[in-house]
Amino acid sequence: MSPLEAYMQNSVITASPLQQIILLYERAIVALKSAKENIQEGDISAKVENITKVSDIMRALDSALDFEQGGEIAKNLHLLYDFVQRSLFQVHAKNDLQLIDDLVEILQKLKEGWEGIESNH
16 A cells, blocks of 8 residues: 555545545545546556446445435435446446546535535534
C-alpha cells in the first residue's frame, strides 16, 4: 500500500459518516478521471480496475441508504446510483469518454450537495 493509499484509508476510518460519504464520492470521481486517462492511453487493465473501484463505491453508497428514514431522497439516490452502475457497463464496453465526463459531473454535484449538508452541521 502506497503512503497515499494508507492516508486515504486512514482518512475514511477516522472521518464522520458524512465525511465518509464525501470521501467516497471523491474516490469515485478520481477513479473515473483515471479510467478516462487509461482509455486515452490504451491501458485496458487499469481502466477495468478503475471502473471496478467506482462500481464498488456505488454499491457501498447504495447499500448504506436507509429507505425508512431517507424517504424520497434515498429512493432518488438509489436510482442515481443504479444509473451510474449501468453507465459503467457502457463506459467499459464502448470506452465512452463523454459518458465518463457526464458521470463525473453527476457525482461532483452529489458530492457538493453532501458538502453543503456538512457545512450546515
